[in-house]
Amino acid sequence: MRETPVGAGPTLGGIALRVLLLITVAVAGTWAAHWVRDALDMTIMPSVEMQVHRGIMFGMLAYIVLLAIPFVPGAEIGIALLTAFGASIAPLVYAATVVSMMLAYAVGRLLPAGTLVRLLSVLRMRRAAALVSRAAALAPDDRLALFLEGAPPRTVGLALRHRYVALAVIVNVPGNSVIGGGGGIMMLAGLSGIFSPVQTVLAVAIAVSPVPLAILLLGA
């Protein structure tokens, strides 16, 4: 039997199996969320509607702020709202995600790096401060390469030429929490100075659309 050489990439069959597994997990997760929602009876009765509304508004505000901060878990708030309320809340969670990503981008782009490092240090966000401090010492193209630490050099060149596609991909890659998650990535993108605002909004709007779209379509 021919052995797969050590260090070789996944086979086509392996990739297909992983995609099938991912789809199965997504469908099973959506079904489980429906079951949980039915069990909890999330019918919003008139007597509690105002409290639910206030809770959603507060939750969205917390979601936007926390998701924008590097190394702070915020996605769970959006997931909890999607689980509780399903497809009807998906547009709001989607828009809040885009706003959060652009907030992080705006902070990275428009605040001086030194100010940003001091601000994050004062807030005791040492990992985030260290990330920004490290990026600030690099040239703009090298800042982008921070996203792709450990990747082959050819990947970095490709990412620079198609930076908005690279940004959209990196935001969705599992394990991007090592570089601060979505907030960290967008803050670095702003800090790099090589991402224009309009194209960045479009890239982010497309990048974060798969999950809300899936929930809208599966929940319909």
Next chain:
Amino acid sequence: MSPIAQALALVAAVLGTGTATVSVMNSDIPDLRVPEADWQPGHALDGMDFAITATIDQNGAEETDILRFADGRFQSVDCERYCEFGWTGYQTWTEGEVVHFTATTRCATAPHTVVWHGQVVDGQIAMDMSWTTRRWYWTQQITGSGTGTLTEAPVTAAAG
């Protein structure tokens, strides 16, 4: 413009666009459809109060309420407790001994609309209703139906 002001302007622009997008994506749910008829401003039920029990379609919950008709106006005591719906004009048309009625009530302090439609005959009432909340990010609706009988006016009735 200072960097902080630019950052705030960018976020405000994205926030405004996002809000507008969500509002456009928010699909409406129509209120309870009231059948076409020769509806006229009503007084046929003036002075009557009905104690009803309604079942909510979405979760099977039972709700009790008192529906009041006075001076050509209608009020649900429970709705008044949840939100400031006040008194609203009601309409009727008569078919023999059956008085059909309908009323559309709106809360003054929140985006709730409740549509009522029913029939009264011989002191008995049967009704359908929809409660629709239209917020900028979503629309929620519960519907229900129920029956009831004439009752005395509630002691703590809201002022007419």
